[in-house]
Amino acid sequence: MTRSALPVLTVVTAILALWYAGTVQMNSAWVLDRAERAGAELSFTELVAETMTQARPTLPAPHQVVVELWETTVVEEFTGRRGWWNTGTLSNRSLIHHGWITLSATALGFAIGTTLGFLLAIGIVHNRAMDASVMPWAIASQTIPIIALAPMIIVVLNSVGITGLLPKAVIAAYLSFFPVVVGMVKGLRTPDAMQLDLMKTYNASSAETFWKLRLPSSMPYLFASMKIGIAAALVGTIVGELPVQQGGLGVRLLSGSYFGQTLQIWSALFAAAILAAALVGTVGAIERRTLRRMGMAR
């Protein structure tokens, strides 16, 4: 643990140093401009300090983002007028509220996408016609930019009366089924000829071969695809939130950019990144548990 901590810390420190340098560099123009108009002379320390205290910096400093994250989560919920402490419901200005909206659509979309990908993979492996026909369509589906497709999905579903969580989840599923299909087709085909012959000598049905051989041997592939799939589902949800405009981290990103609220953009960005890390981490934890119980983790 300590051995891996040092390189990680080094990289994080380097990134922070670059970020701070960038903050000074990118925000100084505005500071100098204002100082010139006021006719004031700025020392270097004053200049640096000024670049990190702006309300709408071009590039916010890391600590500003951290403070913004803190204030729009814990502080807002516990002390805000509309916060959870005072009203019993989450504040619509807090990232916890928006993060929860994103998380629920992501989870539903991931569940739909994984199930769909799983079923398609079973079909592809067991049915020659599906093997020849499904994969090209699955690949084609991923070449269409989701940003172009998302509003159409929302509009179409809206017109048949489906609103709320589901349209966003459908977009998340659209992105997350693909890695699951690709990974599971590969995984379900890992058993070699000898292992399939062995099942044949037992006169096993294809259902028995699936449950006892193909599915267990595909587990490592399933988890690898699910890690990609859940991150893709989050991206899909955020894209889906843009046209829906009913809360979520995507809405925070968009409204932040409308009003030039860079701090809001960056904190929403980090909230999304933290959420993604937590989701991938959760899948990873389930993976370790499952593989250990299957005796496959050494």
Added chain:
Amino acid sequence: MRDSAAAPVIAAQGLGLTFQTNDGPVHALRDVSLSIGKGEFVSFIGPSGCGKTTFLRVIADLEQPTAGQITVNGMSPAEARRARAYGYVFQAAGLYPWRTIEGNVRLPLEIMGYSRAEQTERAARVLELVDLAGFGRKFPWQLSGGMQQRASIARALAFDADILLMDEPFGALDEIVRDRLNEELLRLWHRTEKTIGFVTHSIPEAVYLSTRIVVMSPRPGRITDVIDSPLPRERPLDIRDTPEFIEVAHRVREGLRAGHEDD
């Protein structure tokens, strides 16, 4: 030869198998006729491409012959496979890494619908038979290659098929392990009285184990000699130093050489 003539377990007549490939037809087997009686231990030996594995796979209904007839227990190989007439041991142990040793032995029993209690009872019995009692809860990667292969033999024995088909089961093991497993296999054969078809390319192994040795040669795959072993059924390892053993081994070697001169 005991009662092999009366009721052959495996009877092949004029058996042929031709694979169509891009380079033209490949005659994996041509005009193979052989009858194996109950309780025999028959080895198939020959260079690669001689069809020994193909013949075993035809018996097991894993390949379809293109000429001739074959019966297994008086049935077609497909019927025999559906009746679970044989256990098959492959060159690699092929244990499922996600199952314990006992779980691997249970695999055919689960598929064949044995009750849980009977699965446990049978798994314990066959693991005992291959000297792996006490290793049931280990995972395959915790066992040596020789132990894994013994577990795969236990798996093939678990459902009590009369026929055991073994395709170079000890081919990937070192000689010391192989010697011990050969000895154990003979002991197991005595105890279970199964009919064994055994593919190998080791002359000492074939002579040491078999009651009959079938020498095969390639292009086309065919039988060139069938040798009835004069060795007694009880065979300690040092029987390999006796003149009878060396005599049989010599004849096998001659048969293999003769097959090559035809090329």
